[in-house]
Amino acid sequence: MKNHKRSPMNKSIVVGLVVWLILIMGLGAAQTSAATAAGKLTLTLEPSLDGKGNIRATSLMDAKLSDFQGIIVLNDIPYKAANITNGTAQFSLSAGQFPYRDEGNRYIMINNLYGDLIPTRIDDPTKDIHQFVGEKLRVSVIGNLSDPTYQIETFTQEQGEHPAVSYYDGTNLSGMFGGNVYTILSLKTNPQRFQVITLGAPRTGREQKIIDYTPAAPNHPSTSTSINPSFSKWMFGEGSHGDDYDGDDSKCSTCHGNLDTKPSEFSDIMVNNGFCFRCHYGKGGSDKGFVVDTIGLGIQTSAATTASPTPAPTTATPKIPAFEAFSAIAALLAVLLIGRK
Numbered sequence: 001m002k003n004h005k006r007s008p009m010n011k012s013i014v015v016g017l018v019v020w021l022i023l024i025m026g027l028g029a030a031q032t033s034a035a036t037a038a039g040k041l042t043l044t045l046e047p048s049l050d051g052k053g054n055i056r057a058t059s060l061m062d063a064k065l066s067d068f069q070g071i072i073v074l075n076d077i078p079y080k081a082a083n084i085t086n087g088t089a090q091f092s093l094s095a096g097q098f099p100y101r102d103e104g105n106r107y108i109m110i111n112n113l114y115g116d117l118i119p120t121r122i123d124d125p126t127k128d129i130h131q132f133v134g135e136k137l138r139v140s141v142i143g144n145l146s147d148p149t150y151q152i153e154t155f156t157q158e159q160g161e162h163p164a165v166s167y168y169d170g171t172n173l174s175g176m177f178g179g180n181v182y183t184i185l186s187l188k189t190n191p192q193r194f195q196v197i198t199l200g201a202p203r204t205g206r207e208q209k210i211i212d213y214t215p216a217a218p219n220h221p222s223t224s225t226s227i228n229p230s231f232s233k234w235m236f237g238e239g240s241h242g243d244d245y246d247g248d249d250s251k252c253s254t255c256h257g258n259l260d261t262k263p264s265e266f267s268d269i270m271v272n273n274g275f276c277f278r279c280h281y282g283k284g285g286s287d288k289g290f291v292v293d294t295i296g297l298g299i300q301t302s303a304a305t306t307a308s309p310t311p312a313p314t315t316a317t318p319k320i321p322a323f324e325a326f327s328a329i330a331a332l333l334a335v336l337l338i339g340r341k
Contacts, residue, residue, distance in 0.1 A: 039127040041065070041120065043082070043089040043108055046145065049134035051237075053159050056116050056137045063089035065120075066107040093125035101125055105197070105207060113137070115158035117199055119182045121150055139237075149188050151236055154199060155286055156180040164198065164210065165281050165289035166300060167266050173292055181210070181290050185236050191215055192231050196279060196290050210292045211279055223251060242285050249283070259283040266293040 045060060063082035080102075082089035089110065093102040102125040107117040116137040122129060133140035138159060143149035155161040157180060163172045164181050180199035186192055196211035220226075220234045225244055234241050245251055249259050257272040260282065269278050281288040294300030 037126045038093045038095050039125055039129060041091040041093055041102075041122065041129045041131065043091075043110070043118070043120075043131050043133065045087070045135055046132035047135050049132060049139040049141065050136045051134075051139060053136040053138050055135045056113060057111055058135055060084055060087060060089050061111050063091075063108055063110045065091045065102070066109075093122065093129075095125040107199075110137075115156060115180075117154070117180075119152050119154065119184065119197070119199065121184065143188075149186075151185040151187060151232070152182055153236065154180065154182040155290070156199065162287055162289040164292050166294045167277065167281070167291040168294060168300065168302075170281050170289075172289070173294070183236070185232055187232055191218060194231075194235050198292075208297070210290065210297075213278065221255070225251075245283070245285075252283075266291075266296055 043060070043063060045057065061084065063084065065080040065082065067079060080091055082091045084090075089108070091102075095101050095103075102122050104122060106120050106122060108120055108131075109117055118131075118133050118137060118140055120129075120131055120140075121142060129142065130144075131140055131142045132145050136159075138154050140152045141148035141150065142152070157163055161180075163174070165172055181196055182199050184195050184197065186195075191214045194211070194213045194215075195209060198208045198210060215231045218231055219228045220231065220241070222228050223244055226234075226239065229239070233239060241252075253259060255272060256275045259276050261274045262277050262282070263269050263274045266277075269275060276283045277291060280286055280290050295302070
């Protein structure tokens with residue numbers, strides 16, 4: 001019988017391809033492990049955060065986390081249920097490819113309270129996140145309770161709050177651009193950031209940012225009752241600008257001008273020109289409703305004409321990573337060369 005010898009060159013190619021295949025498979029496994037590494041989001045009731053309003057929950061019996069569109073309760077739309085342990089709700093976060101990762105703005109619904117959604121923000125789904133919310137489900141913080149990363153407050157009609165309104169004519173809005181809203185104060189950014197966002201309904205989803213404001217300085221100038229308050233304190237909670245104003249125009253008009261002046265265009269608002277309208281419909285504060293620049297968002301063409309909201313963008317199908325294709329090619333070449341005699 002005649003023996004066939006495999007050439008040294010073929011052996012080298014085979015060994016090289018096998019080594020390459022092993023390295024690529026190792027890289028793929030490492031990338032897959034990194035993509036699926038997950039943190040946990042833990043929600044705890046914290047009565048000390050409560051202000052005005054009525055208590056909505058004294059215990060956690062059930063909790064759901066919305067998908068990336070903000071939709072929670074539809075039979076054909078996924079949502080994530082929490083494990084309830086020792087009075088807390090804990091979600092295991094996904095950090096895979098979009099749309100399967102949990103990064104971004106989400107809502108938590110507890111005890112099937114559709115009208116009291118709790119906004120949350122997930123910056124990094126591979127890390128553990130702690131969120132606390134008052135029993136009135138209005139105020140919550142993310143991060144350290146005494147030194148939070150985010151501070152959130154909801155304004156819902158179930159809580160007796162005014163719905164959002166059109167900046168141009170003050171009419172109440174509904175749907176994704178109106179109704180309920182929430183404010184979120186980013187405390188760890190530089191400068192700090194204040195946003196007002198429509199609170200998507202659990203059956204329709206789709207939130208919309210309506211106000212995004214960063215201050216020109218970290219502190220507000222001193223007033224007659226407050227010495228250089230920080231931006232965050234001035235915007236949120238007890239001792240804020242609303243409390244300091246207390247219906248007395250003279251406390252604000254020196255710098256902010258006539259508080260009843262409303263510029264014809266939202267973009268014309270300046271610190272000394274209708275500044276109250278930058279967030280809500282005049283000096284009455286949130287009781288008058290947060291404003292929506294309906295023309296700027298394209299849902300209103302004039303003060304008397306409205307147009308349909310822009311459709312939500314279509315979610316792209318995740319692509320197969322390139323290393324998977326390389327792995328397949330390497331494996332095929334290795335098999336062919338090993339089979340040669």
